[in-house]
Amino acid sequence: MILKIDNLHKRFGGIKAIDDVSFTVNEGEIIAVVGPNGAGKTTLLNLISGFIKPDKGKILFKGRDITGMSPSKIAELGIARTFQIPRPLHKLPTIFNIVIPLLSPRVKRLTGGVGDELVRAIDILEEVGFERDSDYIRKPAGLLPHGYLKRIELARALALRPEILLLDELLSGLSRPEVTSILPLLTRLKDRGFTIIMVEHRVRDVSAIADRMIVLNEGVKIMEGTPEEVMTNEKVIEIYVGRRGELA
Amino acid sequence: MAKGRERIERLDRGIRARTRDMYALMSYAEIIYLIGPRIIPPILLLVFPLIISDPYWLLVMSYAAFYGVASISWDILGGFTGLVSFGHALFIGFGGYSAAILNAWYGVPIYLSIPLGALIGAGLGTLVFAPCLRTKGAYFSLASLVAPLVMIGVIYASAEILGGEEGIYGMANPFNDVQWYYIFTITLLVSFLVIRKVVYGKFGLILQAIRDNEPAVKASGINVVKYKLITLFISGVFASFVGALQAHRLAFVGPTFFNLLHSVSIIAMSTLGGIATIVGPALGAYILVILTEYLRILQDVRMLLYAIILIILLIFRPEGLFRYLERIYNTFERKVVEE
Ligand SMILES: Nc1ncnc2c1ncn2[C@@H]1O[C@H](COP(=O)(O)OP(=O)(O)OP(=O)(O)O)[C@@H](O)[C@H]1O
Ligand SMILES: [Mg+2]
Numbered sequence: 001m002i003l004k005i006d007n008l009h010k011r012f013g014g015i016k017a018i019d020d021v022s023f024t025v026n027e028g029e030i031i032a033v034v035g036p037n038g039a040g041k042t043t044l045l046n047l048i049s050g051f052i053k054p055d056k057g058k059i060l061f062k063g064r065d066i067t068g069m070s071p072s073k074i075a076e077l078g079i080a081r082t083f084q085i086p087r088p089l090h091k092l093p094t095i096f097n098i099v100i101p102l103l104s105p106r107v108k109r110l111t112g113g114v115g116d117e118l119v120r121a122i123d124i125l126e127e128v129g130f131e132r133d134s135d136y137i138r139k140p141a142g143l144l145p146h147g148y149l150k151r152i153e154l155a156r157a158l159a160l161r162p163e164i165l166l167l168d169e170l171l172s173g174l175s176r177p178e179v180t181s182i183l184p185l186l187t188r189l190k191d192r193g194f195t196i197i198m199v200e201h202r203v204r205d206v207s208a209i210a211d212r213m214i215v216l217n218e219g220v221k222i223m224e225g226t227p228e229e230v231m232t233n234e235k236v237i238e239i240y241v242g243r244r245g246e247l248a
Numbered sequence: 249m250a251k252g253r254e255r256i257e258r259l260d261r262g263i264r265a266r267t268r269d270m271y272a273l274m275s276y277a278e279i280i281y282l283i284g285p286r287i288i289p290p291i292l293l294l295v296f297p298l299i300i301s302d303p304y305w306l307l308v309m310s311y312a313a314f315y316g317v318a319s320i321s322w323d324i325l326g327g328f329t330g331l332v333s334f335g336h337a338l339f340i341g342f343g344g345y346s347a348a349i350l351n352a353w354y355g356v357p358i359y360l361s362i363p364l365g366a367l368i369g370a371g372l373g374t375l376v377f378a379p380c381l382r383t384k385g386a387y388f389s390l391a392s393l394v395a396p397l398v399m400i401g402v403i404y405a406s407a408e409i410l411g412g413e414e415g416i417y418g419m420a421n422p423f424n425d426v427q428w429y430y431i432f433t434i435t436l437l438v439s440f441l442v443i444r445k446v447v448y449g450k451f452g453l454i455l456q457a458i459r460d461n462e463p464a465v466k467a468s469g470i471n472v473v474k475y476k477l478i479t480l481f482i483s484g485v486f487a488s489f490v491g492a493l494q495a496h497r498l499a500f501v502g503p504t505f506f507n508l509l510h511s512v513s514i515i516a517m518s519t520l521g522g523i524a525t526i527v528g529p530a531l532g533a534y535i536l537v538i539l540t541e542y543l544r545i546l547q548d549v550r551m552l553l554y555a556i557i558l559i560i561l562l563i564f565r566p567e568g569l570f571r572y573l574e575r576i577y578n579t580f581e582r583k584v585v586e587e
Contacts, residue, residue, distance in 0.1 A: 087463055087464040088461065089464055100465060
């Protein structure tokens with residue numbers, strides 16, 4: 001067990017964004033967190049990554065209580081995240097978006113400070129689907145199309161050499177070919193030992209690669225199980241059909 | 249040789265086409281083109297007293313260098329890190345008072361009171377600004393605006409300790425006008441080189457990243473608050489240093505060192521010259537200081553003048569003068585003969 005979420009609560013005014021959620025994550029797993037709009041998925045990732053503090057409850061990373069730690073400290077310990085709405089360093093060239101995490105204390109510690117950040121940044125960008133000699137690598141990141149901004153998000157997280165990757169709707173807004181190119185990448189990352197928690201809206205896409213799924217609705221954990229169990233569950237179908245029929 | 253057609257090309261194009269990072273220079277024109285703008289201004293500054301020995305203009309130019317240092321140090325914060333401080337006078341004041349107290353009260357010699365004053369001033373300023381870092385954007389600007397005003401209040405209130413309105417007198421001033429001119433001007437040139445080194449290295453890259461998108465930098469495992477504090481301190485050392493110089497030069501330090509006019513002037517100069525260019529704010533300082541000397545009548549309405557300049561610039565040339573001049577300079581042309 002690499003991560004333990006224990007009775008987590010978070011309110012925004014009258015809204016219970018996360019309402020007594022608990023679960024555990026094992027090393028090397030892909031966990032998919034699914035749920036309709038406003039279910040609390042992003043809030044959950046914000047809580048784990050330290051961007052917001054819970055009202056109640058605990059988060060344990062490898063047995064260590066990380067509740068309330070700062071985002072940079074949590075990243076330093078080995079939990080990296082992406083943002084649902086990409087947050088590039090828009091004025092800086094794409095490659096510098098990846099150099100920044102490479103300059104972090106964590107990466108310096110893990111690599112002993114050897115190696116050229118620019119070379120490593122290009123390797124990482126290539127890994128997430130940039131062409132090695134593409135113009136995009138030197139262009140200001142703010143000028144890139146949406147699909148590439150999502151890839152920058154993933155590359156920034158990977159650059160930290162984390163143990164856990166928190167991916168917030170990495171696939172949303174991507175075209176079909178883009179989705180089918182990223183899914184195998186995630187499986188490869190899992191094979192390399194990363195633990196992945198991915199938040200997704202579209203259950204179908206993630207059910208193919210997830211080991212387990214957690215369903216959130218209005219801040220509450222509705223159920224947890226294998227993709228088959230979740231996809232055939234009456235309650236889950238009802239939530240999705242009730243909303244928009246996104247399951248299909 | 250076959251007579252080729254003549255064609256005009258930009259002077260920098262040949263240099264760029266031939267080499268990527270290394271300059272393989274082909275002509276004197278190119279050499280002058282490249283290094284001219286880098287060495288002519290400092291040389292002019294260094295020979296200025298040989299040409300114009302009028303003590304009045306030496307004083308004005310020393311004053312411009314004083315503001316030049318303050319403005320380029322502001323640029324690390326406002327330009328590169330996105331911490332737009334409206335209270336940079338805090339560092340000038342703390343630097344001035346620290347040096348004054350060390351020298352006038354404790355007899356610390358001038359060659360120590362100035363550097364120590366700079367370090368202590370930067371430390372104190374960083375401590376005061378630290379709580380302002382909790383606020384972002386315009387709120388940081390507002391919070392920073394208030395800090396030096398509070399210090400003025402503190403000084404007025406503690407007349408017995410800090411000299412109140414009267415200030416502190418009697419610091420050592422062993423230099424003449426020409427010497428002070430060189431002290432201020434060389435401080436500017438050295439500050440420029442050091443600050444450029446800081447902001448165009450890895451450290452500066454992190455600062456620009458913070459300006460661009462703070463959450464992304466946090467998510468990159470970098471302690472943003474730590475970087476902001478270090479940056480406040482580095483920026484503060486330079487501003488406090490010239491504050492300390494000024495305290496010795498005038499043999500006086502008073503609440504005016506924390507004056508809002510300093511803070512506003514620094515922002516006006518930086519905006520005029522071009523934010524986040526380092527050299528631009530220094531250029532802006534020389535222009536505004538000399539301009540206000542020429543237009544003496546405007547002295548009393550300086551604040552208004554600066555406000556108007558700021559507004560005009562923000563509308564018509566938000567990039568600032570330096571970037572504008574740079575663009576014009578890059579379009580210098582020459583005739584080439586096509587073979
Ligand atoms: N910073 C905030 N302030 C106030 N309310 C918030 C805040 N963040 C989230 N909420 C509310 O909390 C609830 C959960 O939001 P959250 O963003 O976690 O949902 P989500 O599952 O990620 O939705 P989506 O699929 O649209 O991304 C929503 O009702 C939202 O309006
Ligand atoms: Mg969300």
